[in-house]
Amino acid sequence: MRIANLVGETKYAVRLSLDLKTIGGDRETNGEISCMLMEDPSTWGSMTGPAEQALKAWMNDRKVEDSDNIDGHSLAQLEFWDHEPEKIKESGERVDYEADLGRRVRTAQILARTRHLTFALLCSWECRLDYSTINESIFGGYRIKVDALLADGVPGLLQQFSAVYRRLQEAADSAPERDVTEELSQAITTCRRILKAVVDHVFPARDEPSGDGLVLDDSKHRNRLSVFIKETVSSDSNRALISAIVAGLYERFTAIDKMTNKAVHAEVAIEIANLCALNTYIVCGEIISLHALASEQESEPTPTLETAAT
Structure with a gap:
């Protein structure tokens, strides 16, 4: 019972x-x-x-x-x-x-x-x-990676993230029909900033463009993320899969931007914000994992003729 x-x-x-x-x-x-x-x-x-x-x-x-x-x-x-x-x-x-x-x-x-x-x-x-424990463990792993990076590099983002979502949750609990368009817009903006902070970490801005001519300055974090995936993931199928997941997140951002031009009720907004945050953490966690794997491979000593013979 x-x-x-x-x-x-x-x-x-x-x-x-x-x-x-x-x-x-x-x-x-x-x-x-x-x-x-x-x-x-x-x-x-x-x-x-x-x-x-x-x-x-x-x-x-x-x-x-x-x-x-x-x-x-x-x-x-x-x-x-x-x-x-x-x-x-x-x-x-x-x-x-x-x-x-x-x-x-x-x-x-x-x-x-x-x-x-x-x-x-x-x-x-x-x-x-x-089943719930397995899911929480999977997402929890991503969340820990992302939060650790943000806490070290941009701690203000975590505080902003928590504050916005508290306001959305309080509105959904107390006045589900209240218009919270501004709060939803702030939540999605924070998700964007979290993604950019992670991209800044794995692929800092550059003055020179990529080999394909993509601009890689501070404002073009999507271009930088695209180049990072291309340089880090060797398998064509894996690269296509990760690129599709990333593209889906950016499409979600765009769709929510259009939605915030109209009134959005609190009970709807909290669901939208939760799903957006969930997708943001998953994508950011995967990016950090790729970066960590690439760093490990780079740090491995290159075999010499002597060590190969041994």
């Missing part, structure tokens, strides 16, 4: 809580407890919300055969009554196991269903969390 609550699975958090809750109690308090387990408490009381779906599933599982009754005992109560005949027998009293057989069978079925549901849910969440 705790894991269901942590991963936002309201239906199963409430469903499992019904197995733990004993019969009775204050109705208002019971409702408050259920709301505590809900990702969106505002859906409490709706006929089709996750809490109502959980209650319906629980009642279907607890139906007593050949009747309209429901076995509403908690798991603790069911286990208590399941063990009670043995305690009565130990005291010397006679126990009519045959008369009690139907209840014991029903109890075993309820406990087995609950164990099976719990096991299936845990397996599902384990797969989900494992």
